[in-house]
Structures are given as C-alpha cells and as structure tokens.
Amino acid sequence: MRKSNAKSRLFFRFSLIFCLSLSLFSLTLLTGCGRNANSVVIAGSTSVQPFAEVLAQDYMASYPGVSIDVQGGGSAAGIMATQSGTTDIGMSSRNLQGSETSLWSIEIARDGIAIIINPKNPITDLTLQQIADIYDGKTTNWDQIGGKKGEIDVFTREDGSGTRSSFESLVMGKNQIMARAMVENSNGAIRQLVADDPGAVGYISLGLVDSTVKALDLGGIVPSRENVVNGTYNLSRPFLFLSLKPPEGLVKDFIDFTMSAEGQKILYDQGLIITVTNP
Amino acid sequence: MGIRVNPRTTQRIAKAVIWSAAILVLLLLFTIIIYILSKGIPHITWQFLTEIPSDMGKSGGILSAIVGTLAVTIVAIVVATPLGVGTAFYLTEYTRESGVTKIIRFSAESLAGIPSIVYGLFGFIFFVTYLKLGWSILSGGLTLAVMILPTIIRTSEEAIRTVPPMYREVSFSLGGTKWQTMTKVLIPSALPGIATGIILGIGRCVAETAAIILTAGSALQMPTSLFSPARTLAVHFYILASEGISLDNAYATAAILIILILLINIGANLLVNRFVAKRR
Amino acid sequence: MKMKNFGERIPQSLFFIIALSALTVLALITVFIFIEGVPLIVKVGFFKFIFGMKWAPSQGFYGIFPMIVGTVSVTLGAIILGVPVALCCAIFLAEFAPRWLSDIVRPAIQLLAGIPSVVYGFWGLIFIVPLIRNYLGGPGLSILAGSIILAIMILPTVISISEVSLLALSPLLKEGAFALGATHWQTIRSVLVPAAKSGILASIILGVGRAVGETMAVIMVLGNSVALPNSILSPVRTLTTNIGIEMGYASGEHQQALFATGIVLLVIIMILNSLAQYSIRRK
Numbered sequence: 001m002r003k004s005n006a007k008s009r010l011f012f013r014f015s016l017i018f019c020l021s022l023s024l025f026s027l028t029l030l031t032g033c034g035r036n037a038n039s040v041v042i043a044g045s046t047s048v049q050p051f052a053e054v055l056a057q058d059y060m061a062s063y064p065g066v067s068i069d070v071q072g073g074g075s076a077a078g079i080m081a082t083q084s085g086t087t088d089i090g091m092s093s094r095n096l097q098g099s100e101t102s103l104w105s106i107e108i109a110r111d112g113i114a115i116i117i118n119p120k121n122p123i124t125d126l127t128l129q130q131i132a133d134i135y136d137g138k139t140t141n142w143d144q145i146g147g148k149k150g151e152i153d154v155f156t157r158e159d160g161s162g163t164r165s166s167f168e169s170l171v172m173g174k175n176q177i178m179a180r181a182m183v184e185n186s187n188g189a190i191r192q193l194v195a196d197d198p199g200a201v202g203y204i205s206l207g208l209v210d211s212t213v214k215a216l217d218l219g220g221i222v223p224s225r226e227n228v229v230n231g232t233y234n235l236s237r238p239f240l241f242l243s244l245k246p247p248e249g250l251v252k253d254f255i256d257f258t259m260s261a262e263g264q265k266i267l268y269d270q271g272l273i274i275t276v277t278n279p
Numbered sequence: 280m281g282i283r284v285n286p287r288t289t290q291r292i293a294k295a296v297i298w299s300a301a302i303l304v305l306l307l308l309f310t311i312i313i314y315i316l317s318k319g320i321p322h323i324t325w326q327f328l329t330e331i332p333s334d335m336g337k338s339g340g341i342l343s344a345i346v347g348t349l350a351v352t353i354v355a356i357v358v359a360t361p362l363g364v365g366t367a368f369y370l371t372e373y374t375r376e377s378g379v380t381k382i383i384r385f386s387a388e389s390l391a392g393i394p395s396i397v398y399g400l401f402g403f404i405f406f407v408t409y410l411k412l413g414w415s416i417l418s419g420g421l422t423l424a425v426m427i428l429p430t431i432i433r434t435s436e437e438a439i440r441t442v443p444p445m446y447r448e449v450s451f452s453l454g455g456t457k458w459q460t461m462t463k464v465l466i467p468s469a470l471p472g473i474a475t476g477i478i479l480g481i482g483r484c485v486a487e488t489a490a491i492i493l494t495a496g497s498a499l500q501m502p503t504s505l506f507s508p509a510r511t512l513a514v515h516f517y518i519l520a521s522e523g524i525s526l527d528n529a530y531a532t533a534a535i536l537i538i539l540i541l542l543i544n545i546g547a548n549l550l551v552n553r554f555v556a557k558r559r
Numbered sequence: 560m561k562m563k564n565f566g567e568r569i570p571q572s573l574f575f576i577i578a579l580s581a582l583t584v585l586a587l588i589t590v591f592i593f594i595e596g597v598p599l600i601v602k603v604g605f606f607k608f609i610f611g612m613k614w615a616p617s618q619g620f621y622g623i624f625p626m627i628v629g630t631v632s633v634t635l636g637a638i639i640l641g642v643p644v645a646l647c648c649a650i651f652l653a654e655f656a657p658r659w660l661s662d663i664v665r666p667a668i669q670l671l672a673g674i675p676s677v678v679y680g681f682w683g684l685i686f687i688v689p690l691i692r693n694y695l696g697g698p699g700l701s702i703l704a705g706s707i708i709l710a711i712m713i714l715p716t717v718i719s720i721s722e723v724s725l726l727a728l729s730p731l732l733k734e735g736a737f738a739l740g741a742t743h744w745q746t747i748r749s750v751l752v753p754a755a756k757s758g759i760l761a762s763i764i765l766g767v768g769r770a771v772g773e774t775m776a777v778i779m780v781l782g783n784s785v786a787l788p789n790s791i792l793s794p795v796r797t798l799t800t801n802i803g804i805e806m807g808y809a810s811g812e813h814q815q816a817l818f819a820t821g822i823v824l825l826v827i828i829m830i831l832n833s834l835a836q837y838s839i840r841r842k
Contacts, residue, residue, distance in 0.1 A: 041413065041508065043496075050335050053499070057333060060500075069498030069508045071414065076808035084408050153698040159617055160808030179613070179625075179786035182700055182794045185804055188522025195523070196689065197698060212523075286742045293744040297655060300647030301664065304718075307711055308671050311682050362584075365577030373571055383582065385832070390585055392828040394772035396802045397821040401588050403806060404595075404814070425584055432581065458570045486675035488775045489803050513675050520681040521779055533678050540673040 039067040040250055044078015044091030045162045046186040047111065047205040048239045051270055052091060058266055059257055068254065072186060075162025079103070082242045088251050090242035093162030093205070104243045108258050109272040112206030112228040113167055113235040114215040116191065120198045123147045125217040132171050134201060137178035142199065154181040155190050155202035163187065166237035167203050206236075207271035228273055239272070312537060319534025322527045328535075332499045336515065337525045341532055343501040347416070347509030350502060351495055352484040354420025355427060360477055362424075363431030367473075368461065370432075371439045384436070391429035395483075398426045399490030407494055414508040419495025423487060427480035434479065438472020439465055471551045478547040482540060488513045512536050592825065596818035608819065614785045614801070616813040623820060625787045629702070629795040632788065633777065634770040636706025641713050642763055648714070649721035649759075650747055665719075672715035680779035683708040688780055697792030700782030705795070708776050713766035720765065724758025725751060757838045764835040771827055774799040798824055 042052050049072045056068035073081070075092040079100050082090030096105060115131055117123060123146060133139040134152055143149040156177050157164035168177065184190050190202040195212035206223055209215045215223045218233060227233035247255050257263045264274045330340030374380055402422030412418045442465055450460040466473075488511075496508030497518060510518075512532055519529040600608050603621045611622015648668070652661050687707050692699030732754055736746040752759070774797075782794020783804060796804075802817050809817050 039503070039507065041496075041498075043414070053335055067500050067503060067507070069414075069496065069500055071497040071508065073807040080808060080810050085411070086408055086413050151697075158804050158808075160805070176615075179615075180784050180794075182698065182782040182784045183796075183804060184521075184783070185807075186522050188524060192521070192523030193700075197692065200698070286745055290742045290744040293748070294655065297647045297651045300644045301651040301656070303644060304648050304671075304714060305664065305667060307714075308667050310686075311674065311679075311711075312670065315678065315682070362577055362581040365574050366581040369574040369578035373574060386585065386589075389825070389829045389832050390588070392768050392772065392832060393821075394774060394799050394824055394828075396772075396774045396799050396806075397592065397824060398588070400802055400806045400817060400821060401591055405591065425588060428581060428585065461570070482673060486677075488675070488677050489778075493807060513677055516675075516681075517677045517775065520677070520684075529681070533681065536675055536678065537673075540675070541670065544669065544673055 038065055038250065039069060040089065040254055041087045042068065042070045042089040042091060042241075043073055043081050043087040044242070045075040045093040045239070046072040046188075047075075047093040047163050047208070048091035048108075050208070051109070051239070051267055051272060054270060055254075055258055055263055055266055058263075059254055066250065074158060074160040074185065075165070076160030079242065082244055085244060088243070089247075089255070090240075092240040092242055093237055094165040095238060096240070096242075104246050105240045106255065106259065107238045107275060108241050109239045109264075109267045109274050110228070110236050111239060111272050112223055112225070112233060113163060113170070113203050113237065114206045114209045114223045115201065115203050115218070115235075116194050116209060116213040116215050117201050118194055118196075118198045119212070119214045121147060121214065123216070124214075125220060127219045128171055131216075131218075132173065132175060135172060135177050135181065136175040137180065150199045153197050153200040154178070155193055155200055156181040156183055157187075157190065157203075158183050158185045161185070162237070163203065163205060167235075170235050170237075225271065225273055236273070315530060315533045315537060318527075319530035319532070322531035323534060327528075327531060331501050332515070332528075335524050336499065336519050336528060341512065341515060341528075341535070343499060344510045344512045344515040344532070345535075347495065347502055348485060348511040348513075350416045350505075350509060351419040351423055351491065351511060352481055354416060354505070355423035355484050356477065356481060358421065358424035359428045359431055359480060363428050363476070364435045364473055366432050367435035367439055368465075370436055372457065372461065372465075384433075387429045387432045387436075391433055395426060395487055395490050398422055399493045401425070402490060403493040413506065414494065414496030414498070415506045416495055416502055416509050417505045419491050419509070419511075420505075422490055422494045423484045426487070426490065427483055430483070431473075431476045431480055434476025435469070435473045438469035438476070441472070442468040474547065474551055478543065481543060485511075485536070485540060485543070486513055487511075488517050492517075512539070589825070592818050592821045595815050596820075596822040599812060599815035599819045600822070602812075603816075609823070612787060616805070616809070616816060619812075621812075621816045621819075623798065623801070623816075623823070625785060626796050626798045626801045626820070627823075628787060629781070630771060630797040630799070632702050632791070632795065633705040633709060633781070633797055634767055636702060636791065637709035637713060637770045638763065638767060640706055641710030641766065642717060644710070645714050645717035645762075645766075646721060646752075646759065648718045649725060650752075652718070652722045653725035654743070654747060654751075665722075668715050668718055671711070676712070676773060676776035677779075679708050679712055680776040683776070683780040691792065695792060697790075698782060698794060700780055700794045702781070702788055702791045702793060702795050704780040705777045705797075706791070708780060709770045709773060712773065712776060713769050716769055717759075717762045717766045720762030721755070721759045724755035724762070727758070728754050760838045761835045764831050764838070768828060768831045768835075771824070771831070772799060774803045778803055 049070060052070045056070050060066055060068055075094055078090035078092055081087040082103055096103060130145055135154060139145060140152055142152055184193060187204040187208045190204050191213055194200040194202045221227055221233045223233055228236045241255055268274050327340040329342050331343040332341060333339035370380055402418060406412045406418040406421050407414060446464050446468060447460055450464045491511050491514050497510050497514055498508040499510060502509040512535060516529055516532040516536060519525055519532060608621055608623060610624050612624050613620040613622045614625060652664060683704055687704045688699035691701055691704055728751060732750055733746055736750045777797060778800045781800060783796045783800055784794040785796055788795040798820050802820055806817055
C-alpha cells in the first residue's frame with residue numbers, strides 16, 4: 001500500500017464509518033414506531049392460547065382489516081413480554097404475584113386442571129394426596145396405588161407455566177415436583193405423550209381434555225365444568241388477559257369483545273367457565 | 280491370540296460388515312424420507328398450499344408459513360451475503376496474513392459452530408426486547424443473518440483463497456486495477472464456492488426452529504409487513520407435531536419441507552455445475 | 560493515474576467498512592454472551608455452577624452438571640453408534656462400491672444431511688421412543704433415543720469427510736500393500752485407514768460438534784428432566800435443550816444463567832475446533 005495519501009485515506013475511512021454509524025443509529029430509532037397500528041399481539045399461556053385464537057378468528061371475521069396475532073410461550077413468558085412491551089396483551093393461567101400485580105389484568109374465564117392418564121390404565125380415581133405423592137417421587141409404581149404393576153412416568157409442565165404454578169399451589173403445597181419428572185412445554189405435548197405411554201400421568205387444562213386421554217376423578221369428584229363451578233372439583237385457575245397500562249384503542253376493543261356476551265359465549269362453547277352467568 | 284484366522288475369511292467377514300453398514304444407512308434414509316413423504320404427500324392439496332391455517336392449524340393450509348419462511352430467509356440472505364462476501368474479500372485481498380487474520384478466522388470458525396439456540400437467545404434479548412422490534416420477520420431474519428454470517432465468511436474466504444494466484448497476476452499484468460481484478464476475475468472464479476456458502480445458509484434458515492419461535496414468533500396469520508410476526512414451515516411443523524394438533528398436517532408440512540430442501544440442493548448443484556461448465 | 564488511485568480507495572474503504580460491520584456484529588454476540596453470563600458464574604461460583612447437581616432457578620439453584628452429563632452421554636452414545644457405521648460406509652464408498660452405486664449412495668447421504676432437525680426429532684418420537692419403551696423399558700424418552708437420533712444425524716458429516724480423506728490417499732499406498740501380498744481388507748485396516756487418520760478424526764470431531772449443538776432433534780425425545788440420569792434409559796436434559804426450554808420465560812439471574820450455559824457451549828465448540836485443526840495439522 002502506498003504510504004503517501006495515508007492521512008487522507010484515514011480521514012476518508014473515518015467519515016465513512018461515521019456516516020454508517022449515524023444511519024444505523026437512526027434506523028434503530030425508527031424501528032420503535034414500526035408496529036402496525038392495525039395489529040394486536042397476544043402472547044403467553046399455552047392454556048389460554050387456543051381460546052384466544054378462537055376469539056381472534058371470530059373478531060377478525062367481523063373486522064377484516066385487523067390482524068390479531070396469538071402465540072404461546074407460557075404464562076411467565078407472557079407476563080414478561082407484557083412488562084417489556086413486547087406484546088400488547090399477555091395471557092396468564094395463574095394469578096399475578098409480587099411485582100406483577102402492577103400490570104392491568106382482567107379475568108376472561110376460568111378453567112379446571114385435569115389430571116390425565118393413559119386410557120389403558122385401569123385406575124379411575126385418586127386423591128390429591130396420592131397425586132402429590134406421585135409428583136414428589138414418593139410413589140413410583142402404579143401397583144402401589146391399586147393399578148397394574150409398572151413404573152409411573154411423570155410428566156409436568158415447564159417452570160414458567162401458569163398451569164404448573166397453579167398445580168403446584170393447589171396440589172403440591174409445600175412439596176416440590178421431583179427433579180426426575182419429564183418436562184414438556186405445552187398442554188398439547190403433555191396430552192400427546194400421555195396418550196402414547198400406558199404408564200404416564202400428567203396434568204393439562206380441563207378444557208383441552210379429549211378422547212385420547214383419561215381424566216381422573218379426584219376423591220370421587222368427576223372433573224367436569226359443573227363440578228368446578230359448584231366448587232366440589234377444586235382444581236381450577238383463572239385465565240387472565242394482561243396489559244402494561246389500561247387498554248385503549250384496538251386492544252381495548254378486542255378485550256371488550258372478549259368480555260362481551262358474544263365473546264363469553266364463544267369461551268363457554270369451547271368448554272371454559274365464564275364469569276357471566278346464563279350465556 | 281493363538282488362533283490363526285485365514286486372511287481370506289477376515290476379508291469376507293469385513294466385506295459383509297461393510298456392505299451391511301451401507302445397506303443400513305440406505306435403509307434408514309428410506310424409512311425416514313419415504314415414510315414421511317408417503318404419509319404427508321396425500322394431504323398436500325392445492326388448498327393446503329394456498330390457504331392460511333385455522334383452528335390452531337388443525338384445518339386450513341400453510342400459506343402463511345410458506346410466506347413466513349420466504350420472508351425471513353430473504354431478509355437473512357440480503358443482510359448476510361454482502362456482509363459476508365465483503366468481509367471475505369477484505370480478509371483475503373486487503374490484508375496480509377497475520378496473527379489478527381488467524382484470530383478472525385478462528386473466531387468465524389467457532390461462531391459458525393455455536394448452537395443455533397444460543398443465537399436464538401441472543402436474538403430474543405437483542406432484537407425482540409432491546410431493539411423493540413418485537414416478534415417479527417425482521418427480528419427473525421436478522422437473527423438468522425447473524426447465524427449464517429460466519430459460514431458465508433468462511434466459505435467465501437475459502438473460495439476466493441483457492442483462486443490460483445496466477446489469475447490475479449495475469450490480470451494485474453494486463454493493467455487491471457484491484458477492483459477490476461476482483462469483479463472480472465476473482466468473483467466469477469470463486470462464485471461456485473460462494474454460492475455453496477449461501478445455499479448452506481439458505482438451508483439453515485429453512486430448517487431453523489427454536490431461534491425462529493423466539494424471534495419471529497409463531498402467529499398463524501399472514502404477515503403484513505416486516506414487523507409482523509410470522510411462522511415458518513419448520514416452526515409450524517414443530518408445533519403441529521409436538522402438540523399433536525394434527526398429525527396429517529404435520530406430515531404434510533414435513534413433506535413440503537423435505538421437498539423444498541431437496542429442490543434447493545438440486546438447484547444449487549445445477550447452478551454450480553452450469554457455472555463451472557460455462558467457464559470451461 | 561489519479562483516477563485509478565481514487566478508484567482503488569473507494570472499494571477498499573467500502574470493504575473495510577463491510578468487514579468492520581460484520582466483525583463488529585460477530586464480536587457483539589460474543590461480548591453480549593460473556594457480559595450476561597460471566598457475572599452469574601462469578602456470583603454462583605465456577606465450581607458450583609459447573610458441578611452443581613441441582614438446577615432449580617426459582618429457588619436460586621444454578622448447577623448445570625446434570626445437563627453436562629446429558630450432553631456428554633447423548634453425544635458419546637451418538638459417536639459409539641454412529642462412527643463405526645459411518646466409517647464402514649466411507650470405506651464402502653471409497654473402496655468397495657462400483658461407480659454406479661456410489662453415484663446413487665453419495666447424493667442419498669447428502670439428502671440425509673438436508674432433513675431438518677425437527678423432522679428427525681418427530682421421527683424419533685414416532686419410531687424410536689415407542690420401540691425403546693416397549694422393548695427395553697423406561698418411558699422411552701431417554702439418552703438412548705437421543706443418541707440414536709444424533710447418530711443418524713452425524714452420519715453424513717462423518718461419511719463424506721472420511722471418504723474424501725480415504726480418496727485423497729496416494730494410490731501408491733494401496734499398490735505397495737498389494738505388492739506385499741496383503742488382502743484388500745488387510746490393506747484397508749492396516750494401511751489406508753491409519754493413513755487417513757487425521758481426516759477421519761477431523762470428521763468425527765465435526766460430528767461431535769454437530770451433536771453437541773443440536774436442540775430441536777433431541778428436545779422431543781429426551782424427556783427433559785432436570786435430574787441426573789442413572790441409565791441410558793433415563794430421561795435427561797442437555798445444555799442446549801435447557802436453554803431451549805427455559806429461554807422464553809427466563810429473566811434476571813435465570814436469563815444470565817442461560818447465557819452462562821451459552822458460554823460453556825462456546826468453550827466446548829472452541830476446544831473441539833482447536834482439536835480438529837490440530838489433528839489436521841498433524842498429517
């Protein structure tokens with residue numbers, strides 16, 4: 001390289017770098033106002049997700065220009081995303097705790113938690129204590145609780161799941177779910193794995209139970225919507241919509257739709273427990 | 280070992296073992312690919328390809344996933360290719376081989392080997408949350424760009440480096456400038472290698488899942504802008520398969536993924552061969 | 560002449576900017592990972608982090624040893640299952656296959672390489688997991704399932720590079736061995752494979768790198784439990800799947816711990832790369 005012109009070359013390089021950094025910086029600023037005004041992002045609990053999807057589809061059918069994007073990630077992810085502004089509406093399947101309570105929230109419905117086992121498993125009924133013993137590792141074989149001999153394959157949700165938090169506070173109490181339990185990060189995954197493994201046990205949203213799995217009775221109480229409503233089946237938790245500040249504009253409109261008679265009926269038809277009586 | 284085995288016998292046994300290994304691999308290939316294609320292709324209808332998913336993906340099609348895949352891949356390639364190829368040129372043509380370039384090369388090599396999940400974590404924190412791009416095609420594409428950048432730098436550098444020095448010398452002796460040498464001699468010669476790197480990058484973009492879920496989101500709707508969240512085919516398949524939403528649609532999506540990657544590979548080979556043949 | 564000087568400087572500066580930007584971005588990632596992860600390793604203590612048996616972020620426990628065991632066992636299993644088969648295939652392609660057959664088999668193996676990891680994971684869930692559960696015991700979601708899937712996934716890498724190494728050998732080696740009266744197999748075993756050793760080793764290391772970095776293929780078949788596995792039929796979590804499962808909702812210290820896991824992975828990859836380069840250089 002020629003040594004002469006070194007200074008002007010340096011200057012040239014410097015100015016180019018400066019211009020590049022300036023343009024990158026301004027690009028960063030611009031990205032803040034990028035979100036489409038006609039779209040709403042809803043993220044969080046995988047339990048609430050399918051129901052939010054149905055609401056969204058119905059809403060978008062009535063208002064074609066609007067885009068409502070729903071995604072999962074789990075309740076903790078939804079709460080985090082709401083706090084950071086990444087999502088417009090957060091979904092949670094557990095109550096808010098600690099600093100989270102500063103968020104605006106509304107309960108759109110309630111749902112039970114069903115304890116599910118494989119249809120081939122002859123057991124039909126367990127007590128809360130027996131379930132807790134399975135999950136903290138005290139009971140390891142089905143024949144210890146009246147079933148066919150075989151190891152219990154325990155499935156749980158991930159740490160950030162609202163369903164798991166609710167399960168832990170309602171069933172486990174002070175005990176911890178054992179480290180050996182296998183972790184999956186959605187209701188659907190747990191349902192599918194329990195449906196395939198004759199020795200499996202798991203817990204999912206009551207509204208998502210289908211014919212591929214069997215939901216256990218709790219101490220004689222059948223896990224049904226009626227029993228959750230009348231309080232005899234006491235494994236239930238709230239479905240919440242969250243927002244960083246009180247909703248306005250399109251977000252408010254969608255939440256109003258969710259809480260309206262029409263929206264609540266949709267949720268009721270999907271199997272959830274709603275706050276408005278007589279849909 | 281006191282027993283003497285006839286070398287001819289060992290030869291026969293070895294040959295049998297080796298042939299069985301090869302047959303095993305072929306068998307595996309067939310079970311995986313044929314199984315998925317046979318279960319998936321029957322469900323690929325024109326409707327499937329042109330509708331967006333509804334009912335969480337149980338019904339409807341995968342159009343939004345196809346668009347999403349194209350979008351994030353294009354963003355990634357558009358950003359990573361100039362950066363990668365340009366860096367490769369700089370490293371080979373404008374710098375002398377030194378400790379610094381060795382460090383840079385080793386870093387590019389290591390970064391190319393970092394698990395995609397770490398890039399996903401970075402992309403989620405940096406693009407989605409810190410830069411407030413949210414779950415969007417832009418976040419996903421930029422994360423992918425960063426992911427494939429080291430590979431493109433490495434393969435391009437390799438390709439440029441293997442251009443015989445004679446080409447450069449001839450060009451200079453004919454009075455060409457460095458720029459002319461680069462554009463008229465080096466780039467055409469190195470193009471197959473560079474193209475390979477880009478194709479590898481595209482392949483990685485299409486197959487990537489975990490990083491995409493965290494950066495481009497997993498929304499089912501058709502994305503309307505670079506800032507919309509979008510689902511890619513791989514993400515759609517993963518969600519359908521792991522949650523058991525619809526096994527038929529899962530197989531169909533997997534089949535499309537496999538066919539897509541097959542086409543990319545074939546296209547790449549054809550392109551490279553045609554280019555190499557043309558220059559002969 | 561002056562025009563040429565100027566014409567030279569623009570592209571050079573342009574490329575410099577481009578290279579600088581690209582390298583800045585790559586440096587940014589490394590710096591980011593370290594800035595986020597190192598404070599946590601310091602806070603928890605290096606040995607408590609690497610060798611800690613308990614991973615329970617909600618209670619403040621950040622021991623990743625079970626995950627290290629997970630990664631190592633699954634990768635080791637993949638190597639044990641995959642490398643012999645891959646090596647045999649490479650020898651097959653280089654020495655035994657007639658031209659028409661190798662022209663079919665080689666692209667077929669490349670096809671294996673192109674299948675997305677998620678598809679492998681799903682296939683493993685459908686085929687391998689039930690097989691293990693029904694015939695070997697346990698939930699099926701296990702180290703063994705992960706090893707089998709990864710073994711298949713590293714086949715293309717190990718086969719293609721090993722084959723290239725074998726083909727690159729001087730034909731004189733083979734001729735010399737035959738001249739001495741060796742059989743084909745004796746030649747392969749005692750002459751060719753040792754001669755191609757460094758290339759084969761490099762391919763294995765690359766395969767290990769791929770196995771260590773896999774997430775999606777194994778997240779569906781490993782069971783993801785945080786406990787230390789006690790057999791190959793136990794469910795397990797790897798360093799990568801740990802990040803994959805928890806990164807969506809991790810915040811604060813927990814998030815830093817995931818970056819710290821990223822650092823561990825980065826270090827492992829760098830060590831593997833150095834080993835690969837070293838073995839190639841020793842040729």
